[in-house]
Amino acid sequence: MRKSSNALSEGINYIAQFLDIAGLSLISIAVHWWYLDGVELSKDYLYSIIFSSLLVFIIFQNVDIYSSWRGRSKFRRVQLITGSWFFCMVILVMVTALLKSTANYSRVWFVTWSTLTLVYLNLYRFLLDLILNYSRKKGWNHKNIVIFGAGELGKSVGERINSADWIGFKIKAYFDDDPKKTGQKIYNTEILNSNSLEKFLKENDIKELWIALPFRDEKRVKEILHELRHMSISIKFIPDIFGFRLLNQKISEVAGIPVVQINGTPIQGVNRVIKEVEDKLIAALILVLISPLLIIISIAIKLDSKGPVLFKQIRNGWDGKKIKVYKFRSMSAQDSGLNKLAQATKNDSRVTRVGAFIRRTSLDELPQFLNVLQGRMSIVGPRPHVVSQNEEYKDQVDYYMQRHRVKPGITGWAQVNGFRGETDTLEKMSKRVEYDLYYIENWSLGLDLKIILLTIFKGFMNENAY
Numbered sequence: 001m002r003k004s005s006n007a008l009s010e011g012i013n014y015i016a017q018f019l020d021i022a023g024l025s026l027i028s029i030a031v032h033w034w035y036l037d038g039v040e041l042s043k044d045y046l047y048s049i050i051f052s053s054l055l056v057f058i059i060f061q062n063v064d065i066y067s068s069w070r071g072r073s074k075f076r077r078v079q080l081i082t083g084s085w086f087f088c089m090v091i092l093v094m095v096t097a098l099l100k101s102t103a104n105y106s107r108v109w110f111v112t113w114s115t116l117t118l119v120y121l122n123l124y125r126f127l128l129d130l131i132l133n134y135s136r137k138k139g140w141n142h143k144n145i146v147i148f149g150a151g152e153l154g155k156s157v158g159e160r161i162n163s164a165d166w167i168g169f170k171i172k173a174y175f176d177d178d179p180k181k182t183g184q185k186i187y188n189t190e191i192l193n194s195n196s197l198e199k200f201l202k203e204n205d206i207k208e209l210w211i212a213l214p215f216r217d218e219k220r221v222k223e224i225l226h227e228l229r230h231m232s233i234s235i236k237f238i239p240d241i242f243g244f245r246l247l248n249q250k251i252s253e254v255a256g257i258p259v260v261q262i263n264g265t266p267i268q269g270v271n272r273v274i275k276e277v278e279d280k281l282i283a284a285l286i287l288v289l290i291s292p293l294l295i296i297i298s299i300a301i302k303l304d305s306k307g308p309v310l311f312k313q314i315r316n317g318w319d320g321k322k323i324k325v326y327k328f329r330s331m332s333a334q335d336s337g338l339n340k341l342a343q344a345t346k347n348d349s350r351v352t353r354v355g356a357f358i359r360r361t362s363l364d365e366l367p368q369f370l371n372v373l374q375g376r377m378s379i380v381g382p383r384p385h386v387v388s389q390n391e392e393y394k395d396q397v398d399y400y401m402q403r404h405r406v407k408p409g410i411t412g413w414a415q416v417n418g419f420r421g422e423t424d425t426l427e428k429m430s431k432r433v434e435y436d437l438y439y440i441e442n443w444s445l446g447l448d449l450k451i452i453l454l455t456i457f458k459g460f461m462n463e464n465a466y
Contacts, residue, residue, distance in 0.1 A: 012132075013068075016066055017060075017066060019124055020056050027117050028041075028045065028048075028049050029041065031109050031112045031116065032109060035106060035109050045105070045109075048092060051092060056084075059088060065084065081122055081125075082118060082270075085114070142168050143168055143207045144206050145170070145171060145210055146197075146208075146209055147173075147209075147210045147211075147212050148174075148194070148197065149238075150175070150181050150186060150191045151214070153213070157238055158171055158186050158187050159187070172206060173189060173192050173200060174186055175192050175193070175194045175197050177220070201228070201231060208233065209228070210235075210238055211235065265406055266406070266443040267406050274445055275378065275448075278448060279378050280373065286369055290366060293363075297354075297358060301328060304355075307332070309329060310326050311328065311330070315384035315385065316384060316408075317384065318404060319404055325376070325408075326367035326370055327367055328358055328363065329355070330356070330358055330359050330364050331350040332351075372410070377407055377409060378408070379452065380409045380410075380412060380413075380448045380451045381406050382403040382406070382408055382409060382439065383414070393429050396426055397426070399433070402440070403440075411455040412439060412451065414431075414432040414435035414439075416451055419431055419432040439451075
């Protein structure tokens with residue numbers, strides 16, 4: 001059984017290697033036939049296919065693309081494949097330039113071939129994932145594991161595995177040192193005494209042992225590793241971090257030391273590029289479209305009351321750094337350098353006639369698109385609070401300051417869910433922070449676009465904006 005399971009995993013890897021090379025070759029021929037009216041390749045095109053196939057085989061192997069992705073991030077796989085394929089194309093271009101054979105290739109062929117191949121490399125893997133996930137839900141292609149530790153951590157791990165049957169892990173047993181737990185069950189899986197661990201592993205088709213013990217049990221972890229030193233079973237240690245509020249956590253290595261980052265930001269690497277492009281393009285487009293409206297509002301503010309058109313205030317931005325945020329002035333008299341300005345309330349005497357309208361319709365926020373172009377803010381993100389609010393609530397609302405793990409936004413997940421305007425109670429602020437942290441934990445380009453659309457349809461008018 002163990003051999004057949006391993007053979008299946010290895011077989012899938014061999015199939016993936018074949019499909020990669022066969023796919024990029026066939027796509028190359030198909031594009032050549034489509035654009036150059038012929039399937040017969042010249043030596044230059046043939047050499048490029050052979051060389052790129054060799055590059056894919058070597059590079060994909062070295063970045064671990066051909067290993068098992070059971071339970072791992074598929075988005076991470078897309079990033080690896082995209083980066084690796086781009087690297088292959090860069091090398092191919094450099095080699096053809098050194099050989100002075102670049103002119104022998106059609107640029108249209110190269111761009112079309114490289115783009116379609118990238119889509120293909122990711123798409124067929126996605127389809128393969130669907131097949132494997134379906135088979136695992138049906139009880140096939142499972143990897144048997146045991147968990148050492150029947151405490152809260154072990155239960156949390158088991159709950160997550162059982163709720164994600166598509167990843168194909170099957171918990172055969174729990175083990176624990178506490179004799180009182182022997183014979184009990186966690187999600188219909190029996191807890192066995194730790195004395196029988198080695199025997200159980202040898203007699204059953206167990207692929208992995210997951211150690212789910214608290215950090216304080218370091219000595220016991222070492223004992224387990226020593227007891228099983230003669231076995232070739234894969235052993236994994238589960239960090240006891242389920243009790244923390246995790247924000248885009250990741251495990252990395254610093255000078256050979258494994259490090260778990262508990263409160264990471266999703267806006268880094270490729271995601272940062274995507275977010276920056278999204279912000280700059282949308283902000284520039286919107287400013288062009290609303291420029292007549294900006295002029296009208298500016299004139300109305302000047303005619304309605306004395307003072308500047310724009311109101312500037314210092315607020316906390318990404319990583320808590322101080323930034324200057326722009327808004328249309330909506331109150332009769334304000335000190336632009338004041339950071340302890342009280343929130344506007346219902347029937348606030350400071351709000352001008354024009355100010356009341358632009359606050360109620362969110363038009364006072366429009367100058368913040370300039371902040372987006374400056375790189376201080378994003379289109380979508382947690383709304384920036386005044387500094388005095390941050391000082392007030394950081395000790396009252398758990399993880400309040402984690403809102404600053406991304407750039408503040410003009411609109412956000414909290415705002416489109418009704419938490420906009422005055423936050424005059426601790427409960428309102430707690431709910432707003434909860435929605436902000438959800439956004440950070442689940443950020444994606446799709447979520448940003450969803451929030452933008454919701455803002456357009458229901459975010460402009462709000463009874464809580466005074």
